Amino acid sequence: MKLKTIDLTLAAMFVTLMAVGANITSFVPFLVVGGVPITLQTFFAILAGLILGSRLGTISLTVYALVGLVGVPVFARFGAGFSSLLSPTFGFIVSYVIAVFVVGKIVEKNRSLSGFITAAMVGLVINYVFGTNWMYAAYKLWAAAPEGFTYQMAWSWMVVPMPKDIILTALAAILAFRLEKTVLSKGSFKHLKRTA
Numbered sequence: 001m002k003l004k005t006i007d008l009t010l011a012a013m014f015v016t017l018m019a020v021g022a023n024i025t026s027f028v029p030f031l032v033v034g035g036v037p038i039t040l041q042t043f044f045a046i047l048a049g050l051i052l053g054s055r056l057g058t059i060s061l062t063v064y065a066l067v068g069l070v071g072v073p074v075f076a077r078f079g080a081g082f083s084s085l086l087s088p089t090f091g092f093i094v095s096y097v098i099a100v101f102v103v104g105k106i107v108e109k110n111r112s113l114s115g116f117i118t119a120a121m122v123g124l125v126i127n128y129v130f131g132t133n134w135m136y137a138a139y140k141l142w143a144a145a146p147e148g149f150t151y152q153m154a155w156s157w158m159v160v161p162m163p164k165d166i167i168l169t170a171l172a173a174i175l176a177f178r179l180e181k182t183v184l185s186k187g188s189f190k191h192l193k194r195t196a
Helices: 005-022 041-069 082-086 090-109 113-141 151-159 162-181 187-192
Strands: none
Touching: 005 041, 041 082, 041 090, 041 113, 041 162, 082 090, 090 113, 113 151, 113 162
């Protein structure tokens, strides 16, 4: 796939949206549970997969991760740098790259509304399972774990943002499907409508 100007623009837009979504907690600091910031990153990551597809979506989210690792403060709470790799929540950043690829692959094979919803929910599961298990492993192996930290505790922290993420994930699927049937099916966006 040869990248067009519109592809690069959309990829850059999602890098920016991920950075904005990551730092919503900077304006509402009470949205942090057990060291896990409640952000809009999952919404934007899944939306990227639904709209950009597996390849361009993966490129966009990989660029986002690399931009943060080289020192631009785009991670949650304006985090940045290679030290972020040691953060217990860095697994969620990795999960976005995996999720966007899988989400894109699913909608490339099934472009119905049910396909979009299925893809989005699979992406959400990948985000939660990968990110939470990484966090648990990090606290057990190299990070300073809270007193009495257990696997159950790690998942209990995730219960708080889960309803928000389920609702936003469903909305992302509906929004992406509507965009495909209207804006994305016209003009410069036509090539984004990929099939398997």
